[in-house]
Amino acid sequence: MTASTDARNTHRYGVLLVTASAIVFSLAGVLTKAIESDAWTITCWRGLLGGALIVLYVAWRGRGKPMGRAFRLGLRGWVLATVGSAASLAFVFAFKLTYVANVAVIYATAPFLAAGLAWLFHRERLRPATSLAAGVSFLGVFVLVSGGLGSANVLGDGVALLMTLGNALYMVLIRLFKDTPVVLAGGVSGLQLFVVGWLVVDPLAVSRSDAALLALFGLSFAIAVVLWTEGARLIPAAEASLLGSVETPFAILLAWLILAELPPVASFIGGAIVLAAVCAHAARDLARAPPIP
Numbered sequence: 001m002t003a004s005t006d007a008r009n010t011h012r013y014g015v016l017l018v019t020a021s022a023i024v025f026s027l028a029g030v031l032t033k034a035i036e037s038d039a040w041t042i043t044c045w046r047g048l049l050g051g052a053l054i055v056l057y058v059a060w061r062g063r064g065k066p067m068g069r070a071f072r073l074g075l076r077g078w079v080l081a082t083v084g085s086a087a088s089l090a091f092v093f094a095f096k097l098t099y100v101a102n103v104a105v106i107y108a109t110a111p112f113l114a115a116g117l118a119w120l121f122h123r124e125r126l127r128p129a130t131s132l133a134a135g136v137s138f139l140g141v142f143v144l145v146s147g148g149l150g151s152a153n154v155l156g157d158g159v160a161l162l163m164t165l166g167n168a169l170y171m172v173l174i175r176l177f178k179d180t181p182v183v184l185a186g187g188v189s190g191l192q193l194f195v196v197g198w199l200v201v202d203p204l205a206v207s208r209s210d211a212a213l214l215a216l217f218g219l220s221f222a223i224a225v226v227l228w229t230e231g232a233r234l235i236p237a238a239e240a241s242l243l244g245s246v247e248t249p250f251a252i253l254l255a256w257l258i259l260a261e262l263p264p265v266a267s268f269i270g271g272a273i274v275l276a277a278v279c280a281h282a283a284r285d286l287a288r289a290p291p292i293p
Contacts, residue, residue: 147266
């Protein structure tokens with residue numbers, strides 16, 4: 001096998017893993033809506049199962065290394081985990097309070113918010129194309145949210161905005177804390193939510209059907225994180241970002257097929273505007289990305 005053939009196969013494998021990760025991530029909204037338990041209980045069990053599996057994955061990746069080195073999180077790692085915990089909690093609450101489509105579309109703007117925060121915190125250059133795409137996407141969010149004004153969904157849309165801001169901050173911190181074990185921080189984040197959730201609610205008071213769905217939720221979360229971690233290492237960041245946007249239409253489609261959830265017209269119009277901005281920006285970055293070595 002030649003080097004070029006091997007590189008192409010590696011690239012295809014990375015594309016497959018990242019796409020699969022986005023599809024698995026898109027299950028979050030459907031599972032949250034399908035589980036009858038409250039948001040705290042869902043967060044608690046998702047954190048335990050997902051966090052534990054991610055920690056086991058870190059142990060597997062770090063096999064042969066000293067235990068202290070494989071699991072050294074540090075102060076920055078704890079900060080990253082805590083920010084991730086807050087964003088994950090808002091993520092589940094948002095799905096409980098508004099349409100799956102609204103949460104998925106609002107979350108798609110996270111990369112643009114991250115670019116703005118990176119400029120605000122350490123004056124990282126904000127490209128004109130990114131500013132334009134961000135402006136268009138925020139227009140789409142405004143259209144989407146305006147459709148829920150005067151209804152109970154507007155609270156969920158607001159929580160989704162806070163969740164997106166938290167995830168944008170998480171993205172910025174990942175870039176600032178370059179030597180921080182990001183995957184381990186994700187696992188610790190889940191375990192943090194389990195501990196806090198246990199203090200807030202009685203997580204054992206769940207039905208059998210909810211218990212099965214909660215186990216599936218935790219498993220899917222861990223699988224999605226592992227698939228993304230492995231796949232994103234094999235393809236350009238711009239391509240990973242473009243493939244990750246597959247999560248949004250899949251989440252909306254699954255909510256319609258499984259939950260028969262049909263959001264108002266404003267959600268579709270705003271979602272189309274946001275997706276157009278995200279995909280156009282990612283495609284432009286992909287076209288300018290250096291070739292795979």
